[in-house]
Amino acid sequence: MGRLGTYLTGLAIDGFISGSSQLEAALRFDLTFAEVEAEILELGFWPARYQRNRQSITCEGQLDLLRNTAAVIGCGGLGGYVIEELARLGVGRIVAIDPDVFEEHNLNRQLLATLGNLGEYKVTAAARRVRGINPVVVLVPHRTAFSAENGRELLAGATVVVDGLDNIATRVELIGICGELGIPLVHGAIAGWYGQVATQVTGDGISRLLSCAEAGGRGAETLLGNPPFTPAVVASLQVAEACKAILAQGKTASGRMQTLNRLEMEFEEIRL
Secondary structure, eight states: OOHHHHHHHHHOBTTEEOHHHHHHHHHHHTOOHHHHHHHHHHTTOEEGGGTTTTTTSOHHHHHHHHTOEEEEEOOSHHHHHHHHHHHHHTOSEEEEEOOOBOOGGGTTTOTTOOGGGTTSBHHHHHHHHHHHHOTTOEEEEEOSOOOTTTHHHHTTTOSEEEEOOSBHHHHHHHHHHHHHHTOOEEEEEEETTEEEEEEEOTTOOOGGGSOOOBTTTBOTHHHHOOOTHHHHHHHHHHHHHHHHHHHTOSOOOBTEEEEEETTTTEEEEEEO
């Protein structure tokens, strides 16, 4: 055991190391917060912030989350909740892609939207939010729209991709690029009281599960709107799928789509 390991072992209380002790170690050994966290987990201890993770995720799994990258396409209704939960989960690197700024109509459902940041780029607000939640997580902001031209470059190095888009044409491009690159894709879509989630892994092709385009390429949300509870529910399911994809744990929604009707409290499954 090296000097850092010996030092951290002396700070552990009941198998946990506090955030203040983690910061102290980072300053003492001139390391990043993330480097110290990796050492803590390799020693078999837990950063105190993850105390409620350990009943569901192993220490090795938490280290895997730290060392992997999730790309989030769209930082609005779905994307904002997804980024929040990925940061709290401990995914070490989040690539956030969105060209838009916050507008007043975003306030009803977009977690990152506030009165104080109207007019601000969504990815800028996302980076600030993540810094305030979890100092080990690096958010890489891209103030650009995802497209067939830039998609391969934007997704380079991603372990999993989470779809927070609001138009079907770009979503179909995303599905194709993820399939080509062999990156698992967690799809989500919302409209009114309704939502859907599916996961594409290598060999799948979920394009045929998508609804037909309406209103110039946008989905049913242009007709049904989006109350705040729908993106919260669907985004949480997406993060659970992304977590399973990173950890290779459990059974993902691969080859099938889960549809949600929150008005009638119904779940249905569509299989490929």
